[in-house]
Amino acid sequence: xxxxxxxxxxxxxxxxxxxxxxxxxxxxxxxxxxxxxxxxxxxxxxxxxxxxxxxxxxxxxxxxxxxxxxxxxxxxxxxxxxxxxxxxxxxxxxxxxxxxxxxxxxxxxxxxxxxxxxxxxxxxxxxxxxxxxxxxxxxxxxxxxxxxxxxxxxxxxxxxxxxxxxxxxxxxxxxxxxxxxxxxxxxxxxxxxxxxxxxxxxxxxxxxxxxxxxxxxxxxxxxxxxxxxxxxxxxxxxxxxxxxxxxxxxxxxxxxxxxxxxxxxxxxxxxxxxxxxxxxxxxxxxxxxxxxxxxxxxxxxxxxxxxxxxxxxxxxxxxxxxxxxxxxxxxxxxxxxxxxxxxxxxxxxxxxxxxxxxxxxxxxxxxxxxxxxxxxxxxxxxxxxxxxxxxxxxxxxxxxxxxxxxxxxxxxxxxxxxxxxxxxxxxxxx
Numbered sequence: 001x002x003x004x005x006x007x008x009x010x011x012x013x014x015x016x017x018x019x020x021x022x023x024x025x026x027x028x029x030x031x032x033x034x035x036x037x038x039x040x041x042x043x044x045x046x047x048x049x050x051x052x053x054x055x056x057x058x059x060x061x062x063x064x065x066x067x068x069x070x071x072x073x074x075x076x077x078x079x080x081x082x083x084x085x086x087x088x089x090x091x092x093x094x095x096x097x098x099x100x101x102x103x104x105x106x107x108x109x110x111x112x113x114x115x116x117x118x119x120x121x122x123x124x125x126x127x128x129x130x131x132x133x134x135x136x137x138x139x140x141x142x143x144x145x146x147x148x149x150x151x152x153x154x155x156x157x158x159x160x161x162x163x164x165x166x167x168x169x170x171x172x173x174x175x176x177x178x179x180x181x182x183x184x185x186x187x188x189x190x191x192x193x194x195x196x197x198x199x200x201x202x203x204x205x206x207x208x209x210x211x212x213x214x215x216x217x218x219x220x221x222x223x224x225x226x227x228x229x230x231x232x233x234x235x236x237x238x239x240x241x242x243x244x245x246x247x248x249x250x251x252x253x254x255x256x257x258x259x260x261x262x263x264x265x266x267x268x269x270x271x272x273x274x275x276x277x278x279x280x281x282x283x284x285x286x287x288x289x290x291x292x293x294x295x296x297x298x299x300x301x302x303x304x305x306x307x308x309x310x311x312x313x314x315x316x317x318x319x320x321x322x323x324x325x326x327x328x329x330x331x332x333x334x335x336x337x338x339x340x341x342x343x344x345x346x347x348x349x350x351x352x353x354x355x356x357x358x359x360x361x362x363x364x365x366x367x368x369x370x371x372x373x374x375x376x377x378x379x380x381x382x383x384x385x386x387x388x389x390x391x392x393x394x395x396x397x398x399x400x401x402x403x404x405x406x407x408x409x410x411x412x413x414x415x416x417x418x419x420x421x422x423x424x425x426x427x428x429x430x
Contacts, residue, residue, distance in 0.1 A: 001253045001424065004417040007246075008233060011416060012223040014245045015235050019126035019218040021061040021084040021267045022142050024241055028063050028084075028248050028265060029055065035252040037065055046290055053255050056287055060128065060142075061085070061267035062277035064287050065251055072260040073297055076304030077288065078427055079262045079392070080250065081279070081382050082243035082311065083269035086236070087111030087405050088216040089118065089175065091125070096189050097176055103188060104176040105150070110216065111270030115169045117407040118217075122148035123177055127215035129194055133206040141203050143194065148220045150177035177217060219407050231333060231413060238409040240269070242399055243310035246416060250423035257428040260291070269311075269382050279382035285390055306355065307394040308426060309347060309383030310419065312411070313337035313370045315400030328371040330400045333412035335366030336419040339381070339396040347383035347394035356395050356422075363425035365418045368400070379404075 002010065014031075018024035029039070037053045040046055048054070048068045055065035061084055069075070089107040097104045109115065126144035133139055152175055157163050169175065182188065191210040198204050223235030244265045251263045268278035275281055292298040313336070316329040330337040338353055339346040353369075360367045372378040387394035399419055402410040 002249065002420070004414065007249065007417055007420055008225065008413055010249065011233070011242060011245050012225075012235070015223050015237055015241050018237065018241055019124070019144060020086070020088060020216045022128050022214075023126060023144065024084040024244060025057060025061050025063050025265065025267075026142065028065075028244065029057060031248055031252070032065050035255065042286070048291065058283050059267065059277040062265060062283055064262060064264045064284065065248060066262040066287070066291065067251065067255050067257065067260065068291065069258065069260040071258070072292060073300045074304070075259045076301055076306065077260045077262050077291070079264065079305065079307040080247040080423055080426075081264045081266065081284075081307055081309045081386055082247050083240045083267065083279075083382055084244055084265040085111070085267050085270050086239060086241065087113035087270055088218060089113075089177070091127075091190070091213065091215040091217075093212070098182060098187075101182050102178055103180045103182055104178050105190060106176050107217065109171055109175075112405055114403070114406045115171070115175065117403075118175070118219075119152050119154045121151065121407060122220045123150040123152070123217045124148055124220045125150070125215050125217055127213060129198065129210060129215075130212045131195075131204070131207045132209045132211060133204070134208050135206065138211065139204070141198070143198060143201070143203065143215075145197060150179045150217065152177050221408070225413060232410050233413050233416070234408055234410050236407055236409070238401060238411050239312040239404050240310075242312065242411060242416065246420045246423065247310055250420055250427060253420075254424045254427035259427065261427045262288075266382050269380075272380075273382060273385050279385040280389065284386060288390070302390055302392050305392050306352070307383070307386060307390075307392050308356070308423065309381050309386065309394055309396045310423075311381040311383070311396065311398045312401040312404055312409075313339055313398035314372075314404060315402055315412075317402060323373070323376070325371050325373045328369055330368040330370050332400050332402070332410075333414040334400070335360075335368050336397050336399050336415055336422070337368040337370035339370045339378075339398060341372065341378050344384050345378050345380060346396035347381075347387040348396050352393050352395035356397065359426045359429065360422050362429070363422050365422045365425075367397075367418075367422075370398075
């Protein structure tokens with residue numbers, strides 16, 4: 001079991017190496033490999049062994065890890081769910097744009113991002129490239145430029161006097177990042193840039209032509225522990241790489257338990273989850289059905305199962321206290337927040353909330369309760385989607401966070417440990 005310091009250090013390292021869902025999934029795979037988990041592939045025949053631990057990857061951006069126990073019908077499966085994606089600017093398929101000698105890339109927002117936070121930052125690119133090699137074969141690889149290569153410059157206040165009065169950024173024309181200055185008749189294109197970088201990093205010596213790319217910009221500033229008393233962790237993509245890391249580490253720390261347990265990190269939560277790798281797809285139900293082997297066993301197991309959907313919560317902002325529900329003003333470093341919504345935008349109900357309180361109490365870990373103001377909409381999670389898709393009892397919870405969906409988010413250094421310890425207790429308890 002990790003200490004608070006080693007847990008947060010591991011989280012920082014994980015986020016630094018996970019600029020988007022593809023890389024986050026690869027990092028989760030590396031962590032599980034080091035912990036002795038065995039990879040399964042969906043196209044293979046499975047022969048699961050009692051007391052063995054496995055993981056499955058779908059689409060290179062979603063992952064399920066589970067500890068297999070043959071008493072799954074009696075105990076159910078204890079599940080923790082998170083998501084691997086975060087808001088970002090995604091490069092368009094034909095992105096090249098040159099304006100007055102400045103080479104830019106056309107992008108579109110992925111997820112509900114705070115656009116203003118992306119301006120004047122040192123940005124890099126990472127994602128997946130599919131290509132034809134010199135033998136005519138289609139291949140794919142993950143590419144991370146790993147260095148600042150772009151910026152989205154703000155317009156000077158002298159030319160935009162409304163910048164501090166609620167200026168509305170145009171998602172088409174205001175945000176194309178700048179990558180380089182071209183001279184004279186010099187030209188370039190994004191596919192050539194990708195090929196050059198792939199060869200430079202020696203990722204492939206046989207790449208002939210780029211077919212497609214799924215590339216996302218990201219902030220190159222490293223995560224940090226800040227505050228006079230080291231109270232805060234500040235980073236890009238805390239929503240929801242924080243929960244992904246805590247979930248998999250809690251599963252590993254409790255991998256010798258008697259119960260069948262499972263962790264899932266779904267892609268595409270930030271855009272609605274409707275994909276074959278998202279919570280609205282069949283990934284989790286497919287894997288649980290293969291674990292349980294028959295439809296009858298599947299239904300009996302699900303009836304005894306429980307899912308904790310872990311996704312960051314809105315901490316009370318010291319400068320905007322009135323925005324928060326008066327009796328549910330959750331604070332940083334006071335414990336993870338149980339998330340409740342009467343319209344079931346969060347999946348928590350009275351029974352699942354009581355169960356979590358029981359786990360937290362026995363683990364001697366604090367918790368809080370979050371409800372959004374009635375005149376403001378709340379966010380979404382994989383919780384209600386997964387609960388409805390599987391018919392599984394579910395609770396939504398999250399580490400309190402400031403600046404959610406900003407390029408830099410803030411969470412409490414203690415809350416990560418509180419949630420981690422409670423999830424371990426959840427996995428281990430009979």
